[in-house]
Amino acid sequence: MSLAKRIIPCLDVDNGRVVKGVQFVDIRDAGDPVEIARRYDLEGADEITFLDITATHDNRDTIVHVVEQVASEVFIPLTVGGGIRTLEDIRRMLNAGADKVGINSAAVFNPEFVNQAAEKFGSQCIVVAIDAKKVSQSGEENRWEIFTHGGRKPTGINAVEWAVKMKDFGAGEILLTSMDRDGTKSGFDLLLTRAISEAVSIPVIASGGVGNLDHLADGIIEGKADAVLAASIFHFGEYTIEQAKRHMQSRGIEVRL
Amino acid sequence: MSSVAVIDYGMGNLHSIAKALQHADPQTHVQISADANVIRNADRVVFPGVGAMRDCMQALHDLHLVEVIQQVAQHKPFLGICLGMQALLSDSEENGGINCLNLFPGHVRRFADHLCDEQGQPLKIPHMGWNRVKQKPHPLWRNIAQDSRFYFVHSYYANPDHEQDSIASTDYPRPFTCALARDNVFAVQFHPEKSQAVGLQLLQNFLCWDGTS
Numbered sequence: 289m290s291l292a293k294r295i296i297p298c299l300d301v302d303n304g305r306v307v308k309g310v311q312f313v314d315i316r317d318a319g320d321p322v323e324i325a326r327r328y329d330l331e332g333a334d335e336i337t338f339l340d341i342t343a344t345h346d347n348r349d350t351i352v353h354v355v356e357q358v359a360s361e362v363f364i365p366l367t368v369g370g371g372i373r374t375l376e377d378i379r380r381m382l383n384a385g386a387d388k389v390g391i392n393s394a395a396v397f398n399p400e401f402v403n404q405a406a407e408k409f410g411s412q413c414i415v416v417a418i419d420a421k422k423v424s425q426s427g428e429e430n431r432w433e434i435f436t437h438g439g440r441k442p443t444g445i446n447a448v449e450w451a452v453k454m455k456d457f458g459a460g461e462i463l464l465t466s467m468d469r470d471g472t473k474s475g476f477d478l479l480l481t482r483a484i485s486e487a488v489s490i491p492v493i494a495s496g497g498v499g500n501l502d503h504l505a506d507g508i509i510e511g512k513a514d515a516v517l518a519a520s521i522f523h524f525g526e527y528t529i530e531q532a533k534r535h536m537q538s539r540g541i542e543v544r545l
Numbered sequence: 546m547s548s549v550a551v552i553d554y555g556m557g558n559l560h561s562i563a564k565a566l567q568h569a570d571p572q573t574h575v576q577i578s579a580d581a582n583v584i585r586n587a588d589r590v591v592f593p594g595v596g597a598m599r600d601c602m603q604a605l606h607d608l609h610l611v612e613v614i615q616q617v618a619q620h621k622p623f624l625g626i627c628l629g630m631q632a633l634l635s636d637s638e639e640n641g642g643i644n645c646l647n648l649f650p651g652h653v654r655r656f657a658d659h660l661c662d663e664q665g666q667p668l669k670i671p672h673m674g675w676n677r678v679k680q681k682p683h684p685l686w687r688n689i690a691q692d693s694r695f696y697f698v699h700s701y702y703a704n705p706d707h708e709q710d711s712i713a714s715t716d717y718p719r720p721f722t723c724a725l726a727r728d729n730v731f732a733v734q735f736h737p738e739k740s741q742a743v744g745l746q747l748l749q750n751f752l753c754w755d756g757t758s
Contacts, residue, residue: 290677290716291668292694329741334675360564365696365739382558387739410557410596412671412698460671460698489658491669514669544675544694 292544293508294334294515295532296367296493297522299324302341304350308523322357328522329362331529334544336362337390337463337517340370352384359385369417369463378405382413390463392417393436396443399457406458415493416459420447420480421467432480439467447480448487455488462488463517466496473499473520481511493517501527501535508541548574549752550587552614554604556628557595565738566591569748581613589752590617592732594628598653598701599640601628611646618648618730622756625732627699630725633732634703649725649732651705662718672717673698678724678735680713683758685731685750693743695735697723702734729756 299306305319325336336358340351348371355368368381369390378389395402395416406414419439424431432447451462464484466477476494485492494513498504498521507516521527533543549566551559559577566575576583584590592614594601605611617623618633625633637643637653645653660668675694680686702721705711712731713724723734731751737744 291672292675294674359561361568363561363565363568363738363745364741365698383560385558385560385564387558387561412595412673413558461673486667489667489670491671491673512666514674 290542292334292542293513293536294493295504295529295536295543296335296337296515296517297328297333297529298337298339298495298517298519300339300341300519301351301354302343303347304354306523307341308520321354325358325362328529329364332533332545333364333529334515335365335367337367337369339390340368342371352380355381355384355386367415369415373401375405375408378409378413382409388413388415388461390415390417392419395454396434396436396445399453402454402457402459406460411458411460414459415461415463416451416454417463417465418447418451418454418484419465419467420477422477422480430479430483432483435467439470448483451484451488451492455490459490461491461493463493463495464513469497470495472497475499475503476507476511476513476516478506478511481507481513485512485514491515501532502539504532505536505539505541508536509539546572546574547588547752548576548586549589549591550584551575551577551591551593552584552610552629553577553579554594554601554608554610556601556604557593559593562591562593562626562738565745566748566752569745570752573752579608579610581609584610584613584617587621589622589624589754591624591626591751592629592632593626594632596628597640598628598631598637598643598645601632602643602645605632605646614646615648620729620756622751622754623730624751625725625730626738627734627736630732630734631701631703633725633730634705637701639701648730649703649705649710649727650707651703651710653701654704655701656717660718668718671698671700675740676715676717676735678713678715679720680724681711683712683726683731684754685726685747686713687746687750689743689746689750695723695733695737695740695743697735699734726758728758
C-alpha cells in the first residue's frame with residue numbers, strides 16, 4: 289500500500305483575512321491567507337482548505353481573490369467551503385483556481401443540489417461537509433445527527449445514513465466535523481469518524497477537536513479516516529505540518545514526506 | 546518564444562494547468578483554446594480533462610477536435626492528463642462503454658469494488674491523494690526521483706494492451722499504468738499541476754521536450 293494519508297490545514301477566512309489567529313514567527317502579516325497558504329505548502333501540506341465565514345453576501349468576492357492568488361503560486365489541491373449554494377457559486381470557485389468545493393447546509397436544504405453539482409462538475413470536486421453531533425444518551429446505541437447553522441439547529445437526520453445518501457448523490461469525499469469536539473482540543477470523535485468511514489466507499493476527512501499530534505494519528509488508525517484536517521494546532525505555531533507527518537509516520541502511518 | 550496550447554473542450558477547470566505551465570516556464574506562451582488553428586500552430590499541446598468519458602468524447606466530437614488531436618499527436622510533443630490520458634486508449638468501461646481516440650490500444654477499467662490493502666483495510670474509490678509513481682526511463686522524468694508521490698483523483702485506470710506503452714505504474718492495491726508514452730506522446734493519470742514540486746518539474750521537462758524519447 290502506498291497511498292499516503294493526507295494532512296489538510298484549514299484556514300477560516302472572514303472578509304479576506306484569516307481569523308482565529310495565526311502565529312508564525314517569521315510572518316509579518318499573520319492574517320494574510322496567501323502568505324499562510326504559501327507557508328503550509330512549503331511545510332508539506334497535502335491540500336489546503338479555505339472556509340469562508342464572511343457573513344455578508346457582498347463581501348464574498350474577497351474569497352475569490354484569495355483563491356486566485358493562492359492558486360497561481362501554490363500547486364496542491366485547494367478546497368473552498370462556506371456559502372456554496374448554487375452551481376454558479378461552484379463555477380466561480382473552480383474558475384478562480386479551486387479544485388474542490390465544500391457543500392454543507394445547501395445539501396441539507398436541497399440534496400438534489402449535490403446531484404446536480406456532481407453531474408455538472410464531476411464528483412471529484414464535490415466535497416460534502418457534514419456537521420454532526422451525538423444525540424444518543426449514555427447506555428443507548430451511538431447515534432449522531434446532522435446540525436446546521438454552526439451546530440445550533442438540529443435537523444433530525446441520522447449522520448451515518450446522510451453520509452451514505454450523499455455518496456449515492458455523487459459526493460466524491462466527505463468532510464466530517466464533530467460539533468461536540470470542534471474547538472475543544474480533546475481529539476476527534478473517533479466512534480463517529482469510524483462509523484462514517486466504514487459506511488461509505490468514498491474518502492472521509494476527519495475534522496473537529498485536534499489538540500495534539502496523537503489526535504491526528506488516532507483519527508487515521510482508530511477513526512479509519514483517509515485524511516485529517518486541523519486549524520489551530522498549525523496556526524498557533526504549536527506544530528508544523530512536517531512535525532505532524534513525522535509523528536504520524538512514527539505511528540506506522542504512510543505519509544508524503 | 547515557444548508556445549503550448551491547452552485544449553479547452555469544457556471538461557473541467559483548465560486554469561490550474563495553465564497557471565502551472567506558466568509557473569514552470571515563464572517564457573512559454575500558454576494558450577487555453579478550442580480553436581483548431583491555435584492547437585495546430587502551437588509548439589506543444591496539453592490535453593487535460595476531468596469528468597465522465599461520455600461527456601468528454603461527446604464534447605470532442607461536437608467541437609470537431611477528434612481529428613485535430615489525432616493529427617497533432619502524430620508529431621508534436623503532446624501531454625495527456627487524467628481523463629485526457631484515458632481518452633487516448635481504445636475504449637472505456639465508463640458510462641456503459643465508450644469508444645475513445647485509440648492512440649494507444651487498450652481499455653479503461655474501473656477499480657473493482659471492495660478492494661483491500663495488505664492490512665485488510667477497504668480501499669476507497671475514487672483513488673484520491675498522493676501515491677508513488679514507479680518510473681521507467683524517459684526524458685520527462687528528468688530530475689524526478691524514482692517513487693516520487695504525485696496527486697491522483699480517479700475511479701478508472703488505463704490498461705494498455707502493449708506493456709511497452711506503459712512508462713510508469715502505481716499500486717492501488719495492485720500495480721496499474723499511471724503513465725503512457727510512445728514517440729512524441731506522453732500521458733499521465735495523476736495531476737502534475739497539483740503535485741507540487743515534482744509536478745512542476747514534469748511540466749518543465751515537457752516544455753523543453755522535443756518529443757523524442
